[in-house]
Amino acid sequence: MTDFANRILRPERDDHPVRSLDDVDFYKFTMLHFIWTYYRKLPVRYECINRKANIPVAQVVDEAELRRALDHVRTLSFSERTLSYLFGQQYYGKNMFPYEFIEALRNLRLPPYTLSTEGDQYVLAFEGEWFEVELWETIALAVVFELYARSLLRRMNTTELCVFYARATDRLYGKLMRLRDVPGLTFADFGQRRRHSFLWQWEAVRMAKEVMGSRFKGTSNTRMAAEHNLMPIGTNAHSLVMAVVAARFSSLMEAGKPEAIRALQYDILDQWAELYGPGVRILLPDTYGTVQFFAGADKALAHEWRGVRQDSGDPIEVGEAVLEWYRGAGVEKPKEAGKLLVFSDGLDVELMIELFERFKDDINVTFGWGTNFTNGFDGLHPTPDAQVPGLSGLLWGEVKWAFSMVCKIVAAGGNPAVKLPDNLAKATGPAAEQERYKEVFGRGGRDIQEVIV
Amino acid sequence: MTDFANRILRPERDDHPVRSLDDVDFYKFTMLHFIWTYYRKLPVRYECINRKANIPVAQVVDEAELRRALDHVRTLSFSERTLSYLFGQQYYGKNMFPYEFIEALRNLRLPPYTLSTEGDQYVLAFEGEWFEVELWETIALAVVFELYARSLLRRMNTTELCVFYARATDRLYGKLMRLRDVPGLTFADFGQRRRHSFLWQWEAVRMAKEVMGSRFKGTSNTRMAAEHNLMPIGTNAHSLVMAVVAARFSSLMEAGKPEAIRALQYDILDQWAELYGPGVRILLPDTYGTVQFFAGADKALAHEWRGVRQDSGDPIEVGEAVLEWYRGAGVEKPKEAGKLLVFSDGLDVELMIELFERFKDDINVTFGWGTNFTNGFDGLHPTPDAQVPGLSGLLWGEVKWAFSMVCKIVAAGGNPAVKLPDNLAKATGPAAEQERYKEVFGRGGRDIQEVIV
Numbered sequence: 045m046t047d048f049a050n051r052i053l054r055p056e057r058d059d060h061p062v063r064s065l066d067d068v069d070f071y072k073f074t075m076l077h078f079i080w081t082y083y084r085k086l087p088v089r090y091e092c093i094n095r096k097a098n099i100p101v102a103q104v105v106d107e108a109e110l111r112r113a114l115d116h117v118r119t120l121s122f123s124e125r126t127l128s129y130l131f132g133q134q135y136y137g138k139n140m141f142p143y144e145f146i147e148a149l150r151n152l153r154l155p156p157y158t159l160s161t162e163g164d165q166y167v168l169a170f171e172g173e174w175f176e177v178e179l180w181e182t183i184a185l186a187v188v189f190e191l192y193a194r195s196l197l198r199r200m201n202t203t204e205l206c207v208f209y210a211r212a213t214d215r216l217y218g219k220l221m222r223l224r225d226v227p228g229l230t231f232a233d234f235g236q237r238r239r240h241s242f243l244w245q246w247e248a249v250r251m252a253k254e255v256m257g258s259r260f261k262g263t264s265n266t267r268m269a270a271e272h273n274l275m276p277i278g279t280n281a282h283s284l285v286m287a288v289v290a291a292r293f294s295s296l297m298e299a300g301k302p303e304a305i306r307a308l309q310y311d312i313l314d315q316w317a318e319l320y321g322p323g324v325r326i327l328l329p330d331t332y333g334t335v336q337f338f339a340g341a342d343k344a345l346a347h348e349w350r351g352v353r354q355d356s357g358d359p360i361e362v363g364e365a366v367l368e369w370y371r372g373a374g375v376e377k378p379k380e381a382g383k384l385l386v387f388s389d390g391l392d393v394e395l396m397i398e399l400f401e402r403f404k405d406d407i408n409v410t411f412g413w414g415t416n417f418t419n420g421f422d423g424l425h426p427t428p429d430a431q432v433p434g435l436s437g438l439l440w441g442e443v444k445w446a447f448s449m450v451c452k453i454v455a456a457g458g459n460p461a462v463k464l465p466d467n468l469a470k471a472t473g474p475a476a477e478q479e480r481y482k483e484v485f486g487r488g489g490r491d492i493q494e495v496i497v
Numbered sequence: 498m499t500d501f502a503n504r505i506l507r508p509e510r511d512d513h514p515v516r517s518l519d520d521v522d523f524y525k526f527t528m529l530h531f532i533w534t535y536y537r538k539l540p541v542r543y544e545c546i547n548r549k550a551n552i553p554v555a556q557v558v559d560e561a562e563l564r565r566a567l568d569h570v571r572t573l574s575f576s577e578r579t580l581s582y583l584f585g586q587q588y589y590g591k592n593m594f595p596y597e598f599i600e601a602l603r604n605l606r607l608p609p610y611t612l613s614t615e616g617d618q619y620v621l622a623f624e625g626e627w628f629e630v631e632l633w634e635t636i637a638l639a640v641v642f643e644l645y646a647r648s649l650l651r652r653m654n655t656t657e658l659c660v661f662y663a664r665a666t667d668r669l670y671g672k673l674m675r676l677r678d679v680p681g682l683t684f685a686d687f688g689q690r691r692r693h694s695f696l697w698q699w700e701a702v703r704m705a706k707e708v709m710g711s712r713f714k715g716t717s718n719t720r721m722a723a724e725h726n727l728m729p730i731g732t733n734a735h736s737l738v739m740a741v742v743a744a745r746f747s748s749l750m751e752a753g754k755p756e757a758i759r760a761l762q763y764d765i766l767d768q769w770a771e772l773y774g775p776g777v778r779i780l781l782p783d784t785y786g787t788v789q790f791f792a793g794a795d796k797a798l799a800h801e802w803r804g805v806r807q808d809s810g811d812p813i814e815v816g817e818a819v820l821e822w823y824r825g826a827g828v829e830k831p832k833e834a835g836k837l838l839v840f841s842d843g844l845d846v847e848l849m850i851e852l853f854e855r856f857k858d859d860i861n862v863t864f865g866w867g868t869n870f871t872n873g874f875d876g877l878h879p880t881p882d883a884q885v886p887g888l889s890g891l892l893w894g895e896v897k898w899a900f901s902m903v904c905k906i907v908a909a910g911g912n913p914a915v916k917l918p919d920n921l922a923k924a925t926g927p928a929a930e931q932e933r934y935k936e937v938f939g940r941g942g943r944d945i946q947e948v949i950v
Contacts, residue, residue: 203670206666206700210665217660251655426670
């Protein structure tokens, strides 16, 4: 337990937003191992994009402070303790990471960033070899979100800070108790990237473990998993497919082989399965659309992979599509077969409960609860009608503490990277390139929905 | 701001419930000066009495821990800083305390206590010369209440502690905002004796100052007044009259002079007025009943004293009696004449607002807000239906954090001391002696009401 209000009033010298390299999602390590094995030299570019331009991040976050925090990350290297933790990792089976990969991690330093301002937004980008750049994604987001929160928090007086955090504590507890009251419901922390702060995520994880017991399945944050004796949770993310496809998209198109592009999204899964056993095999079908993914997927994936993660589109529709796919692939009873359906898109308590009740009898359901778990502060300021000092026209009650800022891979191998998920509001990549991808992956099965977080 | 939950989990070495001798009500100093001037050698006895026997204090508070805390108080002496603060005190006019009195404070050490157990209750008593014993009263209570709270708090897990304090923070803030929204309403902190803890009182005072600004008039706690740059608030208490009357009651009765006993309650006020100017002249009329007090009071008191404090009886009835007395004494417009009516009995927000609205046009009204300000925790435990560990049959939701424990003067000059206030549930002294007092002070004008705190 931390005295959050006091930590804003009297920050400690080492209160960097990201203070160690293991303060990062565990899926980054499974990804890095994959990248190191197959694509370590692939040049990539990541860019942070604020999807909600009405949040003036560059007005709120001081540039010098942002540079200090990012520069600090560049001074970090993995501790021997972390390297041992990874090398000895047993949750997903023994020896998941080879020693040579651990050696590569030991030598890893994060490459330079470029930071500029466009209007009220920062343009924060990272370029280099994929293996070096990949960690920046969720680290950069965590840095920006924490500095954004701190800048706002410094505009509160002591009482406002105390009451704000008191209410957040009570709100989080209330949500956890609501979840605890639903028998069998489980979840894991997926909230590193848009967390309110390092310390708040730490407390949220601590409280979830105390309230939920073993029904809190773990945290994506590697450091916090270790410190709280929890399972580090993570498998793969969209950038895996996006980078590999982007690197080869143009040449395959020029060669007139769109089917080879479509096949790539599955080839990558085969590469993944060469590295990892079933525990790390969770399908993420929505990179270019869930409908086309399942339509073209080999039935073996339904048997050999542990489950599916839903990260865009209508969760009930996607859930039903997953069940249909399993049955069509001969997995008649996905639940009895141990298949897992992981929801991770814009979750909050009531949605989790609804999805759990809907699918729990047909498949093993769990949740990767992110932003509303680690950054659920909206509406808690004690005087919502008061102006936020220094931000003309903004009232405390209007402040969004978490918003839909992402850090996405925008190029790989010199080609623009594209994401075309079930919710087109989450699509990334140049419009012309998105069109070329639609030619390959089809146009159906996608909607535009409001992006919550 | 303090990390309250953490301070229970990891107490600091010097977290004594009372950690300095100035952590005491300011009225103790005005009283001590009076006692030192007129009655310093009078032998007195104080006893702590739990009016609510259904709260098993001796089951909750460990005897060894209680002894340690009380023994620690006996090691304390006034710091030079505190002595300078008192000698230089200017809120109530210059030079209110003579240097010889400050010298006497410098040499003051608290005398021994006696502690025994009767059933589930402690019997905690203090005997000695009045000047030495007087400070024990509110110090002993603060020690017992804090150890009682700590013992219960140690039975909570970290999440329960965090949520419990979070809710208390939000509740206190809500109360302060409610008071702030009533234009002109003012109050002072009178909550030292039954405070939840030293640290919590400190935070309550801090927050009240920040939320209410100058409408928070100060605190009775001398140390906290100094630390928060607030006015130390206090004048006199019932023990003043009780001790002096008890010391002479028998001899005057034997001499057949009950009228001299009745006169004593006013003679003491004259002695007080010799020492202090109008700022410290607040009448406390209910020691032996407000009706008889006003019936026998010289009209000069209405003019020469600043105001009246209501500490028992129906506050509206007493308030009306005060106004009637002022008008009968020729103070036609008490408000314009600067007269003050201080309510201090079992207050909470709604009652304060009701009393303020009722009397604000007729007299200057303020409040000495005590236990609900510094110890308002009832009903905040996150799982009220769960058992309190180690206290068979008690649920968290049933726990009373503040209860009507008092430390009262029970003898002076070898005679039992008696209090017969407007609420007979707050009466103290042996039944036979109460009867003798009723012969002198009359039987009318008193009720039995439930004692809130």
